[in-house]
Amino acid sequence: MEALFSVDALRWFTEAVFQQMGYAADEAASAADVLLKADLRGIDSHGLARLPGYVRLWEAGRIRVNAHPRVVYETPSTALVDGDQGLGLLVAPYAMRIAIAKARQAGTGWVAVRRSNHFGIAGYHAMLALQEDMIGIALTNASPLVAPALSLERMLGTNPIAVAIPAGEEPPVVIDMATAAAANGKLEILQRKGGKAPLGWIQDAAGQPTDDPFALQKGGALLPLGSRPETGSHKGYCLAALVDILSGVLPGAGFGPWVPPFVHFLPLPQDAPPGAEGIGHFFGAMRVDAFRPAEAFKTHMDSWIRRFRGATPVDTAEPVKIPGDPERAMEAERRQRGIPLHQSVVKALKDLSARMGVPFPAPVLQ
Numbered sequence: 191m192e193a194l195f196s197v198d199a200l201r202w203f204t205e206a207v208f209q210q211m212g213y214a215a216d217e218a219a220s221a222a223d224v225l226l227k228a229d230l231r232g233i234d235s236h237g238l239a240r241l242p243g244y245v246r247l248w249e250a251g252r253i254r255v256n257a258h259p260r261v262v263y264e265t266p267s268t269a270l271v272d273g274d275q276g277l278g279l280l281v282a283p284y285a286m287r288i289a290i291a292k293a294r295q296a297g298t299g300w301v302a303v304r305r306s307n308h309f310g311i312a313g314y315h316a317m318l319a320l321q322e323d324m325i326g327i328a329l330t331n332a333s334p335l336v337a338p339a340l341s342l343e344r345m346l347g348t349n350p351i352a353v354a355i356p357a358g359e360e361p362p363v364v365i366d367m368a369t370a371a372a373a374n375g376k377l378e379i380l381q382r383k384g385g386k387a388p389l390g391w392i393q394d395a396a397g398q399p400t401d402d403p404f405a406l407q408k409g410g411a412l413l414p415l416g417s418r419p420e421t422g423s424h425k426g427y428c429l430a431a432l433v434d435i436l437s438g439v440l441p442g443a444g445f446g447p448w449v450p451p452f453v454h455f456l457p458l459p460q461d462a463p464p465g466a467e468g469i470g471h472f473f474g475a476m477r478v479d480a481f482r483p484a485e486a487f488k489t490h491m492d493s494w495i496r497r498f499r500g501a502t503p504v505d506t507a508e509p510v511k512i513p514g515d516p517e518r519a520m521e522a523e524r525r526q527r528g529i530p531l532h533q534s535v536v537k538a539l540k541d542l543s544a545r546m547g548v549p550f551p552a553p554v555l556q
Contacts, residue, residue, distance in 0.1 A: 204218075204226065268300045269301045270302050271285045303471040304468055327473060330347075414430055440472065447459065
């Protein structure tokens with residue numbers, strides 16, 4: 191069962207929890223904005239359902255409230271940011287804004303980040319560039335839950351890729367995707383609802399396809415995009431590897447099996463290569479007018495969007511969409527109706543409410 195909650199009420203609650211952790215009001219508001227954007231866009235696995243996890247990481251000393259992210263090396267168009275073990279929801283926008291500032295001056299800006307934590311949905315950070323008529327890119331590595339193609343061992347994260355591209359009269363194209371067949375959060379949603387996983391999302395401990403959403407806890411692994419060798423799992427593996435190298439190896443963050451787990455109760459990797467610390471991210475911003483006049487580009491983007499939306503559909507009841515359409519429609523609906531939270535998420539948030547001394551809001555509709 192799900193209940194609907196007011197966006198404003200959930201925002202107040204989330205900001206209050208972050209302030210109880212010790213964050214200033216503006217920091218709490220920024221962190222809450224990232225989480226709420228996930229729920230608004232229908233990416234429920236990365237929204238308020240993640241809030242208790244961030245609190246537990248803070249309680250375990252894995253997130254520093256008084257962190258001071260800083261640039262430790264830079265050129266006119268690049269920078270390396272040390273996240274100082276801060277909250278990824280804050281470290282990531284800080285780094286993305288540096289990439290945007292560099293793009294203003296140099297045409298493009300690229301920022302790699304080390305010693306950070308889970309940063310929410312990648313699309314949020316990529317979309318920051320849209321405010322400047324720029325193309326935004328956001329990548330991050332994550333806890334190793336994905337088996338490389340033909341492997342039993344969990345070596346990679348779901349390692350998302352997000353790209354936001356401005357248009358003119360049409361809304362922007364926003365690509366925000368995991369490089370695994372499905373993100374772990376999708377399994378958590380199925381676990382809460384008692385559902386089965388589609389075949390191709392996950393393998394069991396013996397490497398065989400399974401529909402058991404609890405297979406990870408039983409020694410299984412998520413599968414790369416493409417699922418199996420015969421359907422192109424090597425392609426998903428390559429994309430995940432690219433994200434891991436740019437987000438982990440390039441900045442000196444944890445990489446591969448040495449990326450810190452999101453859950454607080456699993457120990458940090460003990461055999462990581464020297465200097466490979468924390469979760470890593472990679473951001474890019476490209477000024478459109480560094481290539482050609484922005485208005486000409488956006489006019490062509492409008493044509494691209496309209497032509498793809500006008501492609502002949504397989505089913506006339508289901509028109510062809512462009513990347514970002516479903517999330518945009520979901521956000522419009524949820525801003526009006528409210529955000530649905532599953533009863534298990536509500537229970538976890540009420541438990542958090544009691545621990546943090548922050549009242550949990552009443553639903554607007556059961």
